[in-house]
Amino acid sequence: MNTQLARLSAIAASSSRMIIGLMSGTSLDGLDIALCEFSGSGTDTQVKVLHFTTVPYDQSFKEELKSISFKSQVSLQRLTLLHAVIGRRSAEMVLTTLKAWNFPLENVDLIASHGQTIFHAPSSLHQLADYPNATLQIGDGDHIAVRTGIITLSDFRQKHIAAGGEGAPLAVYGDYLLFADATENRILLNIGGIANFTYLPGGMKPDAIFSTDIGPGNTLMDQYVQLNYPGQYYDNNGAIAVQGTISKTLLEALKENEFFGYPFPRTTGPELFDMQYLREAQQRSETEFLPAPDVLATLCEFTAWAIISAIRKTVPDQTFEIYLSGGGMHNPLLADKISKGLALTLKTTADLGIHPDAKEAVLFALLANECMAGGNSNFGDKNSIPNITMGKISLPH
Numbered sequence: 243m244n245t246q247l248a249r250l251s252a253i254a255a256s257s258s259r260m261i262i263g264l265m266s267g268t269s270l271d272g273l274d275i276a277l278c279e280f281s282g283s284g285t286d287t288q289v290k291v292l293h294f295t296t297v298p299y300d301q302s303f304k305e306e307l308k309s310i311s312f313k314s315q316v317s318l319q320r321l322t323l324l325h326a327v328i329g330r331r332s333a334e335m336v337l338t339t340l341k342a343w344n345f346p347l348e349n350v351d352l353i354a355s356h357g358q359t360i361f362h363a364p365s366s367l368h369q370l371a372d373y374p375n376a377t378l379q380i381g382d383g384d385h386i387a388v389r390t391g392i393i394t395l396s397d398f399r400q401k402h403i404a405a406g407g408e409g410a411p412l413a414v415y416g417d418y419l420l421f422a423d424a425t426e427n428r429i430l431l432n433i434g435g436i437a438n439f440t441y442l443p444g445g446m447k448p449d450a451i452f453s454t455d456i457g458p459g460n461t462l463m464d465q466y467v468q469l470n471y472p473g474q475y476y477d478n479n480g481a482i483a484v485q486g487t488i489s490k491t492l493l494e495a496l497k498e499n500e501f502f503g504y505p506f507p508r509t510t511g512p513e514l515f516d517m518q519y520l521r522e523a524q525q526r527s528e529t530e531f532l533p534a535p536d537v538l539a540t541l542c543e544f545t546a547w548a549i550i551s552a553i554r555k556t557v558p559d560q561t562f563e564i565y566l567s568g569g570g571m572h573n574p575l576l577a578d579k580i581s582k583g584l585a586l587t588l589k590t591t592a593d594l595g596i597h598p599d600a601k602e603a604v605l606f607a608l609l610a611n612e613c614m615a616g617g618n619s620n621f622g623d624k625n626s627i628p629n630i631t632m633g634k635i636s637l638p639h
Contacts, residue, residue: 246637250393253351254614257281262392263607264332264355266381268435268512269464269569270307271475272298273332275339276603277350283616285446287419287608293343294600297335304475311360312512321360321380328358329385336390353394354610354633356602357381362511364408366504377409383636395610395633405628408509411438414453414627415612416605419619421594422446427562429553430591431580432601433570435461435512437549441557449622452556454507457548458515459570462541465517470534480575483542486535495527496520496544506556507626545570546579553584566590567598609633 243251253259258281265274277293299307310316310324332355340347357379364375383396399409417430417440424446431439437459441452463483464476477483499519501510520541524530532540566588570576581588590598612619613633621627 259351261352261607263603265603272296274603276600278607280611284619325380328381333386333389354606355396375408387636387638391638394636397634398632401632405630406625410509414440416608429564433459433568455509456552461512480573483538486539489540491527492529495523550583567601
């Protein structure tokens with residue numbers, strides 16, 4: 243047997259696995275790195291997050307990523323080159339971070355890399371009858387494996403699409419395996435660039451799970467800040483928006499999109515919710531000359547409305563708790579709007595034992611653990627939650 247395949251077999255058969263999860267979201271701000279120790283699989287999964295950090299991207303690299311992200315036309319040469327560059331950079335960040343943690347490289351069994359989403363194209367968005375759902379993440383796993391010497395799993399979303407899903411959200415797998423409870427009804431609300439949530443009714447019944455993208459999370463607010471406040475990438479603590487006044491006419495125009503009439507579950511991305519989306523809403527509502535704080539206040543209200551209305555439409559009328567993760571949880575203005583709109587106090591996944599900033603990186607480490615040692619979880623016959631093993635395997639040599 244090939245020695246690398248023997249190594250894979252030994253990892254799968256081991257009582258525990260040391261896995262690094264890597265996540266870089268649509269905000270393009272940096273690479274989340276979580277070092278996790280797993281034992282078991284499926285609903286018996288146990289995880290300890292030993293270390294977590296976010297390695298920020300420098301401004302020039304952010305601009306390179308922005309130049310090819312969420313656009314229908316980009317430089318094919320730059321896209322091809324960045325596929326390799328992101329893989330190499332991710333590897334170097336892992337090596338540097340392990341050294342800073344004083345954690346031996348040889349003790350890591352696997353790396354699970356989400357990659358950088360460049361374009362997300364569900365059929366509901368591209369509306370081309372002869373084409374399927376599609377998505378693209380770059381950051382080649384072979385580069386990570388070869389440069390670190392660690393077996394790497396990557397490109398998780400393709401299997402989800404191949405099995406009939408839309409490639410997102412994938413959080414439902416980790417949410418169920420790590421956070422489902424025998425008695426408490428839980429909503430795991432992630433507010434990244436795009437907001438999504440998983441509803442986990444008490445009782446650990448996988449066929450009762452519901453998971454969907456909602457619509458804009460931070461993406462419109464972040465893009466607007468980057469366009470109008472040079473050197474800033476987001477509205478820190480909602481400090482700009484809190485100075486503004488909500489424009490009801492702009493708010494209503496922002497709501498006027500067929501996406502919000504699509505049935506749940508659904509998926510979307512910054513390809514829809516971008517500055518063109520905002521400009522068109524401002525033109526329709528004749529609000530092109532609103533002061534920037536007023537626009538941000540309205541975008542924050544729009545995001546809160548999308549989240550609140552999605553939960554109200556899809557979650558049965560019963561008691562539940564909401565556990566937040568994602569960058570939007572750090573915006574107190576947004577969090578307060580959601581809390582008041584749903585009339586409950588928001589918690590975070592820290593209350594369930596996982597740091598909310600680390601949650602998505604931990605999720606992909608969990609998917610790698612399932613690929614190696616699990617694969618037996620059954621979510622019923624739902625197209626939106628296919629029963630699959632995800633991740634392409636890259637061997638170091």
